[in-house]
Amino acid sequence: MKLIEKLAGKEPDFKLTFHDLTLEMGTLKAKLDGSVVIDLAVVTGKKFGSDLQLPNLLGHVFKLGDVAVSINDQETLQLKAENKKFDLDLIDKQFVKKVLSGLGDGRTSLWSSLSQVRNIAEQLRDEGLTVTISYRGSKVVTVGSNAKPTLSQLVTRSNAIQINNLLKLIELGL
Numbered sequence: 001m002k003l004i005e006k007l008a009g010k011e012p013d014f015k016l017t018f019h020d021l022t023l024e025m026g027t028l029k030a031k032l033d034g035s036v037v038i039d040l041a042v043v044t045g046k047k048f049g050s051d052l053q054l055p056n057l058l059g060h061v062f063k064l065g066d067v068a069v070s071i072n073d074q075e076t077l078q079l080k081a082e083n084k085k086f087d088l089d090l091i092d093k094q095f096v097k098k099v100l101s102g103l104g105d106g107r108t109s110l111w112s113s114l115s116q117v118r119n120i121a122e123q124l125r126d127e128g129l130t131v132t133i134s135y136r137g138s139k140v141v142t143v144g145s146n147a148k149p150t151l152s153q154l155v156t157r158s159n160a161i162q163i164n165n166l167l168k169l170i171e172l173g174l
Contacts, residue, residue, distance in 0.1 A: 013063060014038045029072055036065030036081070059084060059129035071095060084127075085146065089134045096135075096172055114156065121147065121160035132164075135172055139164040 017035035024030075038061055065081045076095045080087040090096050124131060124144030133141045140163075142148075147162035156163075163169055 030076075031070040031073070032067055033070075034065060034067035034079075036067065037063045039063050059086065059124065059127060059131075062086075084129045086129070086131045087134065088131065089137060090172070091136060093135070093172060117143070118156060118158045118161065121158055125160040135168050138168055140168045140172065 015035060015037045019033055021032040022029060023032070062081045064083075065079070067079045068075065069077050069079070071092070074092055074095075076090075076092045078087075078089040078091065080089075121143035125147070128145050130142065130144035130146035132139055132146075133143075142162040142164055143160055145160075147160050149156065149159055149162045152161065152163035152166075153159055
């Protein structure tokens with residue numbers, strides 16, 4: 001933390017740019033390309049304190065950015081952030097399914113999972129943050145403050161979750 005503050009000097013924001021940044025975790029090799037602008041007042045706790053939940057903290061820390069992620073040399077996802085809006089474009093369906101199958105203990109019910117998503121979506125909404133999840137450029141779900149649900153609100157029981165494309169949602173198994 002102190003290193004970032006020293007590198008940034010008196011500037012309120014800190015920009016990180018990376019090309020072919022490789023992270024290796026066991027057999028998994030992730031490569032990142034892009035840049036992000038970090039709000040130092042949030043990182044150092046001067047803006048919101050330390051009581052923010054992780055999704056909200058990340059939402060306030062990253063002000064602007066564009067990152068492409070490749071896993072084992074296969075493009076997997078792209079993330080764009082700007083003005084409290086985050087667009088996550090999933091490229092590799094098999095990777096998504098692998099990640100989803102690794103979540104939970106296999107006994108978690110659909111309603112329990114939906115409850116967790118609903119809680120996160122409502123926290124994002126309360127913080128003025130929006131996350132849009134797409135698959136290959138086609139919007140699938142919008143959660144947070146810009147969600148405008150219609151009939152999907154009957155299923156999700158939340159005004160913070162908008163299903164944009166039900167067929168893609170089913171295809172991805174989300």
